[in-house]
Amino acid sequence: MTHLSPVLAFSPEIVLVLAGAGVLCFDAIWPGRGRVERWVTLAAMALAAACAVLVAMSPQLYGVYFAGSLRVDATTTFARLLFMATGALVVLSSWGGDGEGATAEYYGLLLLSLLGESVIVMSQTLIVLFVGIEMLALPCYALMAMRKHLAGAVRAALKYFLLGTFASIVMLYGVALAYGALHTISYVNGLFPDPVTLGAVRAGLAMAAFLLLFAGLGFKATAFPFHFWSPDVYAGGSAPIVAYVATVPKVAVMLALLRVLGPGFAAAYPVGRTFILIVAVLSMVYGNVVALLQDDVRRMLAYSGVANTGYMLIAFAVGGAASARALMFFLVVYAFGNLGAFLVAMAVGPDRPVSLKDFAGLAGRNGLLAGGMAVCLFSLAGTPPLGGFFGKFALFKAAVDGGYAWLALIALVTTVIAVGYYLGVASRMYGSLVQPEETGSEGVASIAGRIVVPRPLMAAIVTCALAAVVLGVAGVTLLAAAG
C-alpha cells in the first residue's frame, strides 16, 4: 500500500486537476453553453470532498510526502473540506440567471484556483508555497476580468494583477533572503528555528525575510498595510469571484502562515511577535473605523475583512496550540459569514455597485434574503448564539490566556464599532417593515418591487446563514474536535 499512499493521500487534489483539465477539454470538443460543465464541477468538488473525508478516516496516510514538500494532516483535511464547501457555494452562486458569464473556462480556472488553495495549505517549502499562491492568483486575475461587459471588472482585475504580482515578487525576494539566512526553505516544523542557533546576523536577516514573506501573505489576507487593493477590487470586480477572492484565499493564507510560523514563533521572535501585534491592532482599528464611513456595501465588507484579519492575527501574536484551534474555528465561521454577506450583496445588485440605500426595506422586498443577510452579519459581528460569537470568544480567551488582555480589550472595543455598521445595514433592512420609513436623512430611494433571486444563489445564501447558526449551536463542539 505504501507506494500507493501518495496517490491516495492526494486523491482530492488529483480529482481537482483532472476535473479542471477535463472541463476545459470537454468544452474544446463540445463548445456548448456552460450547462454541463457546472454539474461536472460540482460533482468533482463533491468527489474531492469525499476523498478528503476518506483520507481523514485513514490517519496512516497522514505525513510528509515528496521529500518534505507537502504534508497531509488534520489541518489539510480541515482546509480541503472548507475549500470544497465554499467553492461549491461560489459555483452555485455563479450559476446566475444569464449564464453568460459561467463558461467552461470559468469553471476550469475556478477548479485550478481551488487546487492552488489546498496546495498552499499542504506546502512545507516556501517555493511550493509561492507556486501555490500563483496557482491561486492567476486564475483569479482571469476570472475577475472575465465579465468584460462589466465596466469595473477589467479595471479591478488589472489593479489586482499589478499589486498581486508586485506582492508575490516581494515575497519571492523574502524567500531568497530566507534561503540565505536559514540555508533551507523547508518549514516542516516551522521555518524559523531557535534564534540562538542562528546567531545575531542571520536572525536579523531572517527577520527581514519574515517581513517580506508576511508582505506577500498579508496581501492575500488583506492585513492592514497590504490591504489597500481590496476595497477598489471588491467594489469593481464581478460578484461571485469577488465573494470567492474575499473569502477563500484569506483562509488558505492564514493556514499557510500557521504552518510557516509554527506554534513557537511568537515566543522565540519578539520582533516578529510585535510586528504581528501592531499589524493586528492596526487592521482591527483601521478596518472597523473606515468601514463605518462606507456607503458601498462591498467596500464596507472589504474593510470588515481587513478587521477580521486583524482578529485572526491575534492567534499568531499569542501563539500556542489553543490559539491555533481557536483560529481554525474562527476561519470557518468567518468564511461562511463573509461569503454569505457578499452573495446577498450580489443578489441585491447583480453586477452593479450596491449602496446601503439599496438595502433599505429589503425585508419587505425579500424576507429570506434579508434574513440571510441579517444572520451572516450578526455572526460576523459576533453576537451569540451564532457561530461568530464562539469564534471570537475563543480567540479573545486565547489572547487573555496569553497575557494580552489589552489586545482582547482593543478587539472587543473594535467589535463594538463593527456592530455599529453591521447594525446600520440590519436596521435599514428591517426599519420600514411596519411603518413606511419617513424619508430620513438619506432620503430612502423608492422601495422597488420584490427582488427575484435566482434559485441556486438563494440556496447558497441560505446555506451560509444555516452554517452560521449551526456553527453557533452545535458547531461549538466542533471547536473541540477541530483541535
Add this chain to the structure above:
Amino acid sequence: MTPTLTAFLVPALPAAAALFLAVFGRRMGERSSHVAIGALALSLIASVSLLVGAFGHEGPLVHATVPWAVVGGVPIEFGLFVDGLSASVLVMVAAVATMVFVYATGYMKGDARYPWFFTVFSLFTACMFGVVTSSSLLELMLFWEVMGLCSFLLIGYYFERPDARRAAFKAFITTRIGDMGLLLAVALLLGRYKTVDIPTLLAELAKEPKAFMWMICALLFAAAVSKSAQFPMYIWLPDAMAGPTPVSGLLHSATMVAAGVFLVCRAYPLFVGADFLPMIAWPGIFTALYGAVLALTETDIKRTLAYSTMSQLGYMMVALGTGGLVAAVFHLITHGFFKSLLFLSAGSVIHGTKTQDIREMRGVGKTMPITGACFLIGALALSGIPPLAGFFSKDAVLASLLGATTVQPVFGGTLLVVGLMTAVLSAFYMFRVYFGVFRGPGRKYHESPRAMIAPMVALAGVTVVAGAINLPGLRVSLAGMLEPGVVEHAFPWLMAVSACAAGAGVYIAWESTRLRRALHGTGPIPPNLQRLYGGVFLRPVFAVSRFLRELNLDYILENLVVAPVLWLCGLASRLDPDVLYTAVFVNGVGRVAASLAAIDVTVVDGAVMAVGRAGLGVARGSGFVDTRGIDGAVDGVAGGTMALGRGLKRLQTGVTANYALFMIVFGVAIFYVAWWLAR
C-alpha cells in the same frame, strides 16, 4: 365577644363596607350609604364596649399581633393595640363619623358619584380606626398613608374643578413630605431594634442615648406637623376646604388632623424621655395664635373654620408640649365634637344660602333657626364659655400651661399669656361669624332637610354634655384612664379668668359687628367703642390680620418647597448625560478639529503630505457630525470615531502606485517600530 375580636371589628367593618361598595356600589346608587352607615354604627357600638372594657383595666386592653413579613431575618408583625387613649379617641371618631355619614346622605343627595363618595369615606374611616388601634409603627404608617390617599381622593372629589385638583395635589404632597419623617423613623427603628411593636419600642428607646431619641422624635414630630397642619406645613388645610363639607366635617376637624396629635400622644413617653417637649410647645402656640389671627379677617366661612381648626390643634400641641397629655386628649375629643358640629352647620348654611362668603349671608338665623342654634352652641363651646365642653377642655389646656409656668416661669408664662390672648381671639372670630351671619335682618332661606339637621342636633347635645367626661371628682374620668393615680390639681381662679376672656371676646365681636354695620351705614355708631377698645385692641389686631392676608404666607411657603424642586429638575435635565455627551464630545471635538484644520500645514503636497494627513486622521473641516453610516446612532463618541475614519479613509486614493507605495512604507515603518519596541 372577646375585646380582641371587637377591637378587630372596629376597623374591619368600615373596610369591609368600603370593599363591598367598591364592587357593588354603582348598582346600589343612593342605598349604598345605608351599608356604610350600618357598618359604622356597629363599629361605634364596638368602640363604646371597648371604652367600657378599657376603663380601669391596667395595661393595654388588647395587644394581639400576626406575622406580616420577614425582612432581613426580622419578623414584622401587624396587630391591634387598644388602651385607654385609643379607646377614648376611638369612641369620639366613631361617634363623629356616624353623625357626619348621616349628614352626608343629605348633603350629597343627587350627586353623580354618590356610591364612590361613600366607598372612599368608609375606607377613610377604616384607616383612621386602623391608625388608632395599630400595634406596630409600620402598620400605623400604612394606615396613615392610605388615609393620605383617601384625603387626596376626597378633597379632589369635585375633580372637574381645577382648584379642587390643585388642593388635593397640594394636600397629598405636603403630607407626603411629612410622612417621609415617619418612613425614616420606622426604617431606622426596624433596622436597629429588629421590631416595630410600639410598646416594646418605647421600652427599648428609653435606654437609648438622648441624641438618637431626639432624632426619632424629630422625625415623628415632622409627620405629626404635616398631618395636623401645624406651622409651617399648614398650607394645605385652608385649600382643603375645596372638598365637600362632610369631608371637611370629618377629616379636617375631628379625625385626620387629629391623627398627628394622636401619634405624639401614642409615643408620648419617648417625647418626654428625649425632653423634646419645648420643641412641640413653641410651634404649637405660634400656630394657635397665627391661626386665630388669620381667621379674623377670613371671608369664607369654611376657611375660617379651617384656620380655627389649625389654631385649636395648636392648643393641643402646646398642651402636649407642657406635659398635659390628658388636657390634650380631652381637648382633642371635645374639639372633635364641636368643630364637626360647626362644619356641619356651616355646611347647612352653605346648602341653604348657596354661597360660602359670610359677607353675603345676612340674618340666616331667622329662617334657619335650628342651624343657627347648633352653630351658636358650637361657637360657645369653641370660645370656651362654660358649661360647654370647650370651656373645660380649654381650661385643662390652660391649666397645664399654668403648671408649666410653676416649673419654668418664663417659658410657661409666655405660653399662658399667648394662650389667653388666643382664647379671646377665638371667641372673637367665632362670634364675629355668628353675629355677622345669623343676627340682623336677612333674606328668606329655608331650613336644610331633616337628614342634615338630625346629626347636627345630636352633635350639639353631645357638645353640651362632653365637658363632663373629665370632671375632676368623677369616678369614671378621662384622666383616670390615661394617667391613673396622677392627681389633677385644678385652679379655680384660672377657670374664672378663661371664662372672662371668652366673654370679652364675645362682647368685642358683638361690638365690632355693630361697628361694621355702622360703617356700612346699616346701624348706629356706638360712641364708647371707638374710644375705649378700638384704639387699644381692635385696630392693631385687624391691621396685623389684614397684613398677613395680603402677605399670603401660604403662597410663599408653598414656593419655598416648589422653587428648589423646579431648580433641581432643571439642573437634572441639563445634566442629562445625553446632553452632556453632545456638548462635550460632539461640539467640543468638532471645535478642536476645526481649529486644527485651520492651521492646515501644506508642506510639499507630495509623499509627506499624504502620510501626514493619514497619520493624524484630522477631520479636515468637513461637517463634523456627518451622520453617514449608522445614521448618527451612537452619539458623541461616534462623532469622534467618524472623524478618525474620515481621516484614515483619505489613504484610499485609488492610485495603484500609491497602494504599492503605502504597502512598502507602512510595512517597513511597522517593522522598524516592532524592531525598536522589541529590542
Add this chain to the structure above:
Amino acid sequence: MTGMVLFFAAAGALIASSIAMLFTRQFVRSVVLLAFSLILFGGLFALLDATFLALLQLLVYAGATTMVLVFVVMLSRPKVAAFSTLLQPQTGLAAFVVVAVAYPLVSTLLTLAGTLSSTSQPVATTRDLAYALLGPYAVPFELASVVLLAALVGAVYLAREAE
C-alpha cells in the same frame, strides 16, 4: 581576474540600462533597454556557472516576453503618448523609501556573505539540476506546469474575447 572585469562591466551596464529604461520617454527605446538588461542578466547567470539558467533567461525573458510585449502594443495600437514625466506626487516618498530600505539591506547582505562558506565546493552542473528538478523538486515542477496551464487558458480566453 577576467571574471571580475566581466562582472563589473556587466553590472555597470545593467544598472545604467535599467535606470535609462525608467527615464526614457519613448516606449520602443525602453523595450530595447529592457531586452538588453535581461540579456545582461543571462550573462551574469553564466558568470555564476548557472549555464542552464542563463540559457533559460535568454530564451524566456529576453526573447519571448519582450517580443510579446511589443506585439501587444502594436496589436492594440494604444495612443501611446510619450510617457509622462517622472515627477508625480509620490516620487519623493518612493525615493526616500528605496534609500531607507537599500542601506540596511545591502549591509546585511554583506555581513551575510561573511557567514556563508567560500565558493570552493563543487559547482552544481545542469545534470545535477535536472535530477533535482525531477527528484526533490518534483512537486513544484508539476505544479508549475498546472500554473502555466491556468495562465495559458486565462490569457487565451481573455485575448479571444477581445476581438
Add this chain to the structure above:
Amino acid sequence: MVPPVYFMVLGAIVFLIAMFGFLTRRSLLQALMCLELMTASVSLTFIAIGRSMPDGGLGGMAMATFVIVIGAAEIGMGLAIVMLYFRRHGDATTDDIDLLGG
C-alpha cells in the same frame, strides 16, 4: 572567481531600482517592464545565494528556474489583461485606471 556576494548586492540594487520604477511609473507597460526586471533580479539573487550554499548552487538554480517559469506565466496573463484594458480604454497610462475613487 567573483564572490557571489557581489551578485547579491547587484541583485538587490537592480531590484530596488525596478521597485522604484514600479512605485512611480505612470504607464501600465512601464509597470509591467519593472515587474519583469524585479523578477529577473530575484532569480539572480537566488542563484547567487545558492552558489554559496554547500550544495553548490543546486537549490538556488532550481528555485531560480521556477521563478523564471512562474514569472513568465504571470507576464503572459498580465499582458492579456493589459490588452483587454487597451481594447476598452485605449490608453496606456496607469493613472487612468487608478481614478476608481477611495
Add this chain to the structure above:
Amino acid sequence: MKGIPVLSVLLLIPVVASLVVLLLPGRMERLIKGFTIAAVALTFGWSLLVLSRFTIGSGAMQMIQSVPWVPAIGMSFKLGIDGLSLPLIMLTSLLTLLCGIYTWRLDKQVKAFCFLLLLLLVGMLGVFLALDAVLFYVFWELVLVPMFFMIGIWGGANRRYASVKFFIYTLIGSVVMLLGLLLLFFWGPHTFDMQAIIAWGQAGKFTLQQQGWIFGALFLGFAVKVPIFPFHTWLPDAHVEAPTVGSVLLAGVLLKMGGYGLLRVSLSALPQAFAAFSPYLAVLGVIGIVYGAAVALTQKDLKKMVAYSSVSHMGFVVLGIAAANSAGVDGAAMQMFTHGIITGMLFFLVGMIYERYHTKEIARLRGLITAVPALGILWVFASFASLGLPGLAGFVGEFTSLMGGLQVFPVITAFAVIGIVLTAAYFLRTLQAVVFAPHEEDSARYEGPHTMDGTEMAAVAPLAAIAFALGVYPMLFFSIVDPVGRALATLVGR
C-alpha cells in the same frame, strides 16, 4: 418526574416553540398568535411546576443540571435556581404570558413578532438560570437581538436611532463584562462554572487588586443594564420608541438582569471589592433615585416619564444591593420583582392610552376617567402603586431597601427620601392632568368605546392583583428570598 431535567425543559419549550413559529405560514396570523400564547402559557405553567418543587427557605442552589458543552474552553451548559433567581423567573414567564395575550391585537408582521417574543423569552430565562459564566454571557447577549428588532421594526418614529443606540450601549457594557468574565476565569479556578468561581471568591483566593479589576469590568456591564445613573441615557430613547410589549419586557425583565448580575456575580464572588465599592454604589443609587424622579417631573412625554421613573425605582435596587445586608438584598430582590409588576402594568396602560389617543403628550391627554373609566381607575391604581403608597407592592420594596440602606449608609440613604416625594409629585401631576382634568378643545379626541376589551383587561388585571396582594401580605415573597438575602449578607460581613 425525578429524572427529567426540569430547568432544561423550561428553556426548551420556548426554543422549540420559536422554531415551530418559523415554520408556520405567515398568513395564518390567528394560528400563530394562538400557538405563541399556548407556548408561553405552557412555559408559565412549567415555571409554576418549578416553583412547586422548589424547597422554600433553603438558601442553597437547587435543581442543578450540568452538561459539558465546550470542554475546549471549559464551558458547560449548567443551569440552577435559588431564592434569588426563582422570583425573577416567575416574573419573566408571567410578563411574557401577559405580553403574549396582549399581542392578540397585533396585526402587522405577526409571525416575526411571535418568533422574536419567544426568542426573547429564551434569552431572559436563560440569564436567570445560567450557572456557567459563558452561558450567562451568551443569554445576556442573546436578549439584545430580538429587542433590537422589536424596537427597530415595530417602534415609533425615531426607532432606528433608538434601537441602534440601545444595542450599542448595552453591547459596550456587555463587551467589557465579557472581559471581566474572562479575568474571572484566568485569575480564578480556570473554569467558567459559576459555583466554583463563587467558592473561589468566597475563599478569598482573588487578591484585592484582582477583585478590583474584575469588579470594575463587571460593574460597567451591569451598570448599563440596571441602568445606574451615568449609563442610563439609552433607556428613555429605547422606551419611547419601543412597542408596548417591547417596553413591558424591557422594563419588566431586562433591567433586572443587571441587578441579578450584581448580586449573583459581583457580590458573591468579589466580597472584599464589593464592600470597598459599595459606598460609591450607594451614592450612585441615590443619585439615580433623585435624578430619575427630577427628570421625570420635567418630561412632556408620558412614556418617557415612566421610563425615567424606572431609572428612579431601579435606584432603590442599587441602594439595596449597595447596602449588602440581609434587609438590603431582600429589599433589592423585592423591588426588582414589584417594579417589574408595576412598571409592566404602567407600560401596558400607556400602550392602551396611546392606541386610543394616538399621542403620548401629557399636555394633550385629558379626561381619561370620563372617556374610559376602567382605564382611568387602573392608571390611578398603578400610579399609586408605583409612587410607593404603603399597602401596595411598590412600598414594600422601597421600604426594605431604605431600611437596609439606613443601617449601612444612613446619611446617603436619607437623601433618597427627596426622590420619593418627587415621585409622588410627578405621578400625581400626570394623574390629575391625564385622568381627572376635563376635556379641553385642543386635547386629543377619542370617540371609541368606553370600555377595555378582553385582552387588555387580561393583560393588566393579574398585575394589579399581584401588586395588591404583595402590598398587603409580602410574606409570600420574602419567605423565598430571605434565606438567600441572609446568606449573601454574611459575605460582606454586614
